[in-house]
Each structure stands twice: as structure tokens, then as C-alpha cells.
Amino acid sequence: MELAVRHSGTRALIGGGTVLRIDQVDRLAERGARLVVAPDTRPPLIAHAAARGLHPIPGFATATEAFAALDAGAQALKLFPATTYGPGHIKSLRAVLPPVPVFAVGGITPANLADYLLAGCDGAGLGGELYRPGQDAARTAQLVLRSDRGYEIEASLDFRHSGKPVWDIEADTVEGPLTLSAGSNVLHLDGVCVSGTTDSEYDGEYASLYRRFAELIAGGESDVDVRPFRLVADAFLIGTRRVDEPLFNPS
Numbered sequence: 001m002e003l004a005v006r007h008s009g010t011r012a013l014i015g016g017g018t019v020l021r022i023d024q025v026d027r028l029a030e031r032g033a034r035l036v037v038a039p040d041t042r043p044p045l046i047a048h049a050a051a052r053g054l055h056p057i058p059g060f061a062t063a064t065e066a067f068a069a070l071d072a073g074a075q076a077l078k079l080f081p082a083t084t085y086g087p088g089h090i091k092s093l094r095a096v097l098p099p100v101p102v103f104a105v106g107g108i109t110p111a112n113l114a115d116y117l118l119a120g121c122d123g124a125g126l127g128g129e130l131y132r133p134g135q136d137a138a139r140t141a142q143l144v145l146r147s148d149r150g151y152e153i154e155a156s157l158d159f160r161h162s163g164k165p166v167w168d169i170e171a172d173t174v175e176g177p178l179t180l181s182a183g184s185n186v187l188h189l190d191g192v193c194v195s196g197t198t199d200s201e202y203d204g205e206y207a208s209l210y211r212r213f214a215e216l217i218a219g220g221e222s223d224v225d226v227r228p229f230r231l232v233a234d235a236f237l238i239g240t241r242r243v244d245e246p247l248f249n250p251s
Contacts, residue, residue, distance in 0.1 A: 005032035013055060025049045037125075039080055041065040043072035050074070057103065061085065063096055070100065078125060081106025087119035094120035 004014050015035025016028050022045055025036055029052050036049040036056040049056040050073030059080035060066045066077055077097075079090055082104035090102060104116040105125035113124055169180040176190025185208070186196035216223060 001028075001033060002031050009034075015054070019045070019049075021045070022048050025052065025054065029054060037078070041069045041072075043068055046072035046074050059105070063093060066093065066097055070098065074100075076101040076103065078103045078105045079121070082116060082124075083107030083112070087112075087115040090116065090121055091119040 001014065001016060008014065009032060013035045015033040015037060017037030019025060019028070019036050019038045025045060025048055028036060034054055036054050038045065038056065039059040041058045041060050046056045046058055046069055055076065056074050057076045057078050058069045058074050059078050060069055061079070069077060077100060079085065079102060083106060090104065101122040102120065103123045103125055104121045108116065108124040108126055116124060171178045179188040180186070181188070182196070187194050
């Protein structure tokens with residue numbers, strides 16, 4: 001932890017959990033930590049951490065626990081375990097909670113994260129879904145996403161890979177397996193190369209894209225779709241901004 005604080009302490013809130021005792025808060029403070037993560041609401045512990053200038057994030061499940069934590073000095077909360085209560089729980093609590101950061105922790109995965117964010121969470125805490133003891137480094141960088149229609153997308157990032165960079169996309173189609181490889185330069189369908197050169201002839205990623213850039217620059221042309229920029233401009237030039245009184249005054 002001291003190493004992390006020394007290298008990244010000015011750019012990130014670094015701390016520890018699971019914190020259950022006041023002496024653990026003191027040990028974190030002595031090591032330069034600023035974040036105190038607890039699984040439950042313990043007002044004396046929260047107050048002690050706040051008094052030492054740390055940022056306690058206690059776990060809560062009910063409105064009673066949430067307000068007890070805030071009264072003790074917490075400036076952020078974590079719904080724990082989140083999947084026990086579900087996104088609907090945080091949506092209902094948001095109706096009475098002041099505008100403080102709330103994080104979903106416990107059982108959060110790439111598949112259900114969006115549900116909690118849409119329900120009112122400001123972020124989430126992931127542990128076991130990112131790393132388990134003894135887990136291979138290549139598996140640590142493997143993501144599996146699923147669309148609302150049930151399509152599964154898997155990304156495997158091996159940071160230990162050496163040699164020629166590899167970037168492949170594979171998909172199952174009605175006409176057989178589809179593979180886009182060599183920096184999107186080669187397309188295989190059901191084992192047959194239908195577009196591009198062979199991998200051995202590949203000499204650069206996005207070669208055709210870069211050639212197109214060169215053609216546009218040489219001709220003084222542009223292929224930019226300006227419609228998204230117009231929407232942004234309309235939001236600033238035509239839209240109106242209204243500031244309401246805060247629902248909660250921290251002081």
C-alpha cells in the first residue's frame with residue numbers, strides 16, 4: 001500500500017478494506033492511505049476515520065443505516081451486497097437519500113453494472129470479478145459482455161504477449177466462423193480468405209485506412225460526419241440551463 005500511495009497517491013484515492021476496527025483505521029492513516037472501506041455501518045469507526053481526514057465508505061442496506069453513516073461523517077456510501085437487494089432497491093432509496101455518491105458492491109459484473117448505474121449508483125466496486133487468488137494474468141484481462149438481445153462479446157487481452165502484435169475478431173455467422181485479423185486487414189469466412197492479403201504479407205495495421213487519410217489530406221477533402229457536432233452546438237447555443245436549489249445542504 002505504501003508503494004501505491006507513493007506512486008499514485010496524488011492521482012487516486014488509495015486505501016483498504018475490510019475495515020472493522022478503529023485501530024485498522026489508524027494503521028491505514030499511518031501508511032498514507034486516504035480511503036477506508038467497510039462492509040457495514042459503524043458510526044464510531046466512521047467518525048474516527050473522518051476525524052483523521054480519511055474518506056470512509058461504509059456499507060449499508062437500509063435508509064436507517066445510510067443516514068446513520070452520513071450523520072457520523074461518511075461522504076459516500078456503498079450498497080452491500082448489492083445483488084442481494086437489486087437495482088430497484090437503490091432506485092427507491094435515491095428518492096430519500098441526499099445527493100451523495102453511492103456505489104454498488106457485491107456481485108457486480110460487466111453484465112449487470114449498467115442496471116445499477118441506471119438505477120442511481122455513481123459507480124461500483126469489483127473484486128472477484130476482476131481477480132481471484134492464483135488467477136492467470138491473461139485471464140485477468142478477459143471481458144465478457146452481453147447485449148440486451150443476448151449477443152455475447154468476449155475480449156481477451158494478453159499483456160504478456162511477445163512478438164508480433166495480434167488483434168483478431170472472431171464471430172459465429174450463419175455462413176460459418178468469421179475471423180477479422182491482421183489489424184482488420186484480412187477477412188476469413190468459414191476458413192476461406194475472402195478479403196485482404198495473407199498474414200505473411202501484412203505490413204501495418206489499418207494500412208488501407210491510413211492510405212485513405214493520405215488521399216483526403218492530399219486532396220484537401222474531408223469525410224467527417226458533422227451531425228454529432230451540430231447536436232453538441234445546439235445543446236450549448238439553443239438549449240437552456242436552469243439551476244435549482246440543492247435538495248441537501250451538507251453544512
